[in-house]
Amino acid sequence: MNRMRVRPAVVTMLFSLAATALAAWSFWGVYQSAAFVVMLGGTLLLGGAIAVLGAVFRWPSIVIALLVVVVFLGAGVQLAVPGQASTGGLLPTWPGFVDLVQATWLSWKQLVTISLPVGSYQALLVPAFILTLLSIVVSASIGLRARHGELGAIPPMVLLLAGVLLGSATAPVPLWLSLTLLAVLLAWTMWLRWQRRSEAIRSLAEQSGMAVESPRERRFVGARTVAGAAVILVVAGVAGTAASVLLPAHNDRQVVRTAVEQPFDPRAYPSPLSGFRAYLEPAKAEEPMLTVRGIPADRRIRIATLDTYDGVTYSVGTDDVTSASGSFTRMPYRLDQPRAGGTAYRLDVTVRGYTGPWVPGSGQLEQVTFAGSDASDLTDSFFYNDVTGTAAVTRGLRAGDSYTLDTVVKPQFTGDQLAKTTPGSAEVPKPTVVPDELQQTLQKYTAGVTGTGARLAAALKGLAENGYISHGIAPDEPPSRSGHGADRITELLTDIPMLGDQEQYAVTAALMARQLGFPARVVIGFVAPEVTAAGQSATLTGSDVSAWIEVQTRQSGWVTVDPTPPVRPVPPKKPDQPTQISRPQTNVQPPVDDTPTQREEPPQAQVDTSDQQPPNPVLDTILGVLVIVGWVLLVLAVLAAPFLAVIGAKWRRRTLRRSAPTALERISGGWREFADAALDHGYDPPPAATRREMATTIGGSRAAALAGVADRAVFSPTAPSPAEADSVWRAVDDLRHALAKRETRWKRFVAAISLRSLGYRGWGTNRKKGRP
Incomplete structure (x- = not known):
């Protein structure tokens, strides 16, 4: 290249590198690690070198393609699978080479079925590496060699689109990134057109031997071109900002990961709460289930979190209700959990008699590490739901498996703390069936109490005072039926004395919290025995099984609440107090008449049906049409x-x-x-x-x-x-x-x-x- 061609080539390469780097940065939300930054820098340098060499020596496209394959195989392990590189990450290894080749077609689905960010986990950097390498080579080659270099702006735009489609369903690509990429591509296009215009004028001047354009005219044309580009950027920025403010998205973003069927479906497994009594059978009650070291302060080890109630079972999602707790994805190397209000713990768990797909743990998971001969299989089949903190392995846990969990655990809430809270805003599936007796009991417990937190605390206090524990298994225990369907909850609330175990009380408390406006869910797990020294291990048996609830508060987020009544002697049931027959007689007595009238004032139904003017269908129709027309006109104007x-x-x-x-x-x-x-x-x-x-x-x-x-x-x-x-x-x-x-x-x-x-x-x- 002579001197006149070196400068345009350098400027073209700078524009191509800047545009590709900005477009590739749309993957930052997917990776969020230093390994991604290293991969991006190395790929841009190698891809740019291929494009420059191809332009200098006029290599055909087949040679360029072969060079791309050579760079992919030669530097792919170091850049895209850094965990498998040796000698400080400078040399590839044979396992890394195998992972790189397999990831060429396997990593795409893995990337959209895993929790974000993924960092450099396994070979998940390969998709971004391939897309960035192809984008920089094609973009720079077009800019350096094609007649219409503006076409070099297409690969970065495709790369940005790929970053959006493969990215998060909740975190969109920042607006500044899109506008900056648009500005770079506009500047690149204007510069290319300016170069062609300058060459045409220079050629004409050489042919005619006289000046064709004065410096003033040249400056005027350049200023007008820049002003036009600035207007386009301003219009795009204002339109994009206005659209995001005036037309906010009410639904989740639709990207590839929202359309891909997740490989783990919790609804394919029975609700773990349905097997609650099985842990208490004589054959399992004293059988060791887990050995845990590093037990958290609340001593609770979660099996699964359930948030969907259909009147029969409390489960993790249903076929009819879309639940955030039903979406499980593969977990990368680590998740960053907020430490506000929580304490970090490291749990070493050894599986003994426990079996099943659910992975016992505690709090919000940051990292999991499996050990033993099956560690690789367990790691590959591990799935996690960060909304509920529930983990699972499709392979299933068996005796002898062991793993280490790094978690963040919040302290358990007491009744006094709960009384000072207000409901949070989390979306939890609405129960499809709520027994009438639960509404009546809730009104009884909360009569005269003001404040949603105080009413929930009063309801839990009522359960603790009136409820008694019986599993109905031991010969000396009063009969107590298992299950937590609507009929069993009705039986619990109408029998005197109130008799059940953690399975029924947790479901009842969760339904009461939902009626008071609190997002609530049920947790089944184990309550470990107290340990005498820090770091001491404890063995959990089947009799340690329990169930509790989690409610979301505006002040502290999701908190753990134990609604189980204290263990105490169960009074004998009095046969001469049939509740269903005595109820009409008590309604006639004046003292009991007072109580229902007081109870009926605060119910939610009366608050929701406040005095309002009847709706005018004609006016509502006109307003609806005007709103639709207004939005349509706004969209058309934009x-x-x-x-x-x-x-x-x-x-x-x-x-x-x-x-x-x-x-x-x-x-x-x-x-x-x-x-x-x-x-x-x-x-x-x-x-x-x-x-x-x-x-x-x-x-x-x-x-x-x-x-x-x-x-x-x-x-x-x-x-x-x-x-x-x-x-x-x-x-x-x-x-x-x-x-x-x-x-x-x-x-x-x-x-x-x-x-x-x-x-x-x-x-x-x-x-x-x-x-x-």
Whole structure:
């Protein structure tokens, strides 16, 4: 390359590298690690080197493709699978090479079925590595070698789109990133057009031996081009911001990971709460289930969190209800959990008699590490739901498996703490069945209590005071039926004394919390025995099984609450107190009449049905139509803004030309207006064409006559009169209408919004040289 070609090549490479780097940064939300930054920098350098070498030596595309494959295989392990690189990450290993090749087609689905961010976990950097390498090679090669280098902007745009599609369903690509990439691509396009224009003018000047364009005109054209690009950026930024503010998305973002079927479906397994009593059977009650070291302060080890109640079972999602707790994804190397209000723990768990897909743990998981001969299989089949903190392995846990959990555990809430809270805003599936007896019992427990937190604390206190524990298994225990369906909850609340175990009390407490407005869910797990020294291990048996609830508060988020009544002797059931028969008699007595009237004042139903005017269907219909029309007009205005900006710029240009201060400038401006209209209609004049050459390109005697009038006005020693300028503009209007009549409506619209005349300056007035 000579000196004149080195500078454009350098600028082209800088634009291509900047655009590709910005587009690839859309993957930051997926990885969020230093390994991604290293991969991005190394890939840009290697891909840019391939493009430069191909441009210098004019290699064909097949050679470029082979070089891309060589770089992928030679540097892929170091950049995309850094965990398998040796010698400080400088040399690949055979296992890393195998992972790299397999990840070429396997890592794509793995990437969209795993929790974010993934860091450099396994070979999940390979998709970003492949896309970035292809983007920089194709973009830079087009910019350096193609006739229309603007096409080099397409690969970065495709890369940005890939980052959006493969990214998070909740965190969109930042607006600043999209606008910055748009600015870089616009600047690149303008610079390429400026280069071609400068080369054409330089070539014309060398052929004619005279200056074709003055420095002032060159600066004017450059300033106008930059101003036009700035207007486009401002319109795009304002439109994007307005759309995000005025038209917020009410649904989750639809990306690839939301459309891909997750490989672990918790609804394929029975609810773990249904097997609660099985842990208490004599065969399992004393059988060791887990050995745990590093037990948290609340001594609770979760099996699973359940948030969907259909009147039969409490489960993790259902076929009819979409639940956030039902979405399990593969977990990468680590999750960053907020430590606010929580304590970090490390649990070492050894599985003994426990079996099943659910992985016992505690709090919000940060990292899991499996040990033993099956560690690799367990790691590959591990799935996690960060909403509920529930983990599972599709392979299933068996005796002898062991793992280490790094978690963040919040302390358990007491009744006094709960009384000072208010409900949170988490979305939890609404129970499809709520027993009537639960509503009545809740009103009884909360009568005269104000405040949602205080009412929930009063309801839990009522359960603790009136409830008794019985599993109904041991011979000396009173009969107590298992299950937690609506009929069993009704039986629990109507029997005297109230008799059940953690299974029924946790479901009852969760339903009461839901009725009071608190998001609530049930947790089944184990309560470990107290340990005498820090770091001491404890063995959990089947009799340690328990169930509790979690409620979300606005002040502290999700907190653990234990609604289980204390263990105490169960009083004998009195056969002479049938509750269903005595209820009508108590309603007649005045003391009992007072209580229902007091209870009926605070119910939610009366609050929700406050006195309101009956709706007017006609007015509601009119308002609905007006709202729809308003939004439609707003959307149309946003979409039409760029086109209206182009049309407005052309109208202003035509007005300035028509109202120029002198007749000569008005005639010259009239010719330029006609030539610009012809250019917008698709006519392509020769570079730096004269007026007569331009008229010949368009065709027709009237165009030639207008060119002659403009030439006479420019070259004549006598200044033209205002009447001649008016005559020229009337001819220009007639010729513009004639050009429009030749085209269809669609082509006339395309000509009206065309940008060709706003950037083209193949003709310009140069009185000294006599060139148009």
